[in-house]
Amino acid sequence: MAKTNRLSSVVNKVNNLPESIRPWVLSKVMGRVIPFAGTSGTRVEKLSPTECVIVMRNKKKVQNHIGSVHAAAMGLLAESATGFMTGMSVPDDRIIVIRKMELEYLKRASGDMKAVASFSAEQLAFVQTTEKGEIQVPVVITDASGTETVKATMIWAWTPKKK
Numbered sequence: 439m440a441k442t443n444r445l446s447s448v449v450n451k452v453n454n455l456p457e458s459i460r461p462w463v464l465s466k467v468m469g470r471v472i473p474f475a476g477t478s479g480t481r482v483e484k485l486s487p488t489e490c491v492i493v494m495r496n497k498k499k500v501q502n503h504i505g506s507v508h509a510a511a512m513g514l515l516a517e518s519a520t521g522f523m524t525g526m527s528v529p530d531d532r533i534i535v536i537r538k539m540e541l542e543y544l545k546r547a548s549g550d551m552k553a554v555a556s557f558s559a560e561q562l563a564f565v566q567t568t569e570k571g572e573i574q575v576p577v578v579i580t581d582a583s584g585t586e587t588v589k590a591t592m593i594w595a596w597t598p599k600k601k
Contacts, residue, residue: 445471446526449485468522475518478511482522483552487562490523490555496548496582506547512579513541516590519553520575524594527557527565531599537572538593549582555592570597 442450452463461483468485469476478500483491492515494500500511507515517536528534555577557565565573572595579588 443526443528443530446487449526453486468518471525472518472521474514478514480515480518485522485526487523487527488557488559490519490553492519492522492553494551494553496550504546507551507581509541509543512543512547512551512588513539513590515551515553516541516555516577516579516588516592519555520577520592520594523555523557524565524573524575524596527562528596529566532569532596533599534594534596536592537595538591540591542589543587544589545585545587547581547585547587551579551581551587553577553579553590565596568596571595 448467452460452467455463461481464482464485468482479495479497481493483493494507494511494515496507500507502508517539521536524534555575561573572593575592575594577590577592578586579590581587
């Protein structure tokens with residue numbers, strides 16, 4: 439098993455806090471790591487090496503002209519969920535970047551949005567042990583009714599940091 443990286447060490451400490459304050463603290467921490475996620479008000483409900491759950495409330499600052507969460511904000515939701523989880527898994531001597539993002543809007547969304555990203559044990563092992571590579575990270579995006587409104591394909595790549 440690969441050693442814990444700095445991000446996963448911080449998240450592990452947060453996960454030892456009382457359950458009632460974990461989402462708030464996780465959201466603040468991740469909002470500092472990725473300021474755009476903090477600005478948009480994403481709420482990190484759960485973050486582990488195998489799953490990330492993020493919610494975006496349907497507030498004015500992220501709405502489109504018809505009052506639902508803006509398409510670009512849904513892209514941020516998918517990128518954040520997959521990126522946070524991948525970032526927890528890649529060793530500190532590597533850097534991750536989004537390589538490809540495809541979003542297909544299936545239905546009109548209503549209410550708050552939720553993204554759930556996940557890794558299988560095999561995917562996690564691949565990310566942790568492969569020096570340079572890329573992976574398609576599964577993510578499901580649903581609205582307040584539980585309907586999948588966006589089909590997202592997110593591919594993350596990593597490479598050793600330059601010394």
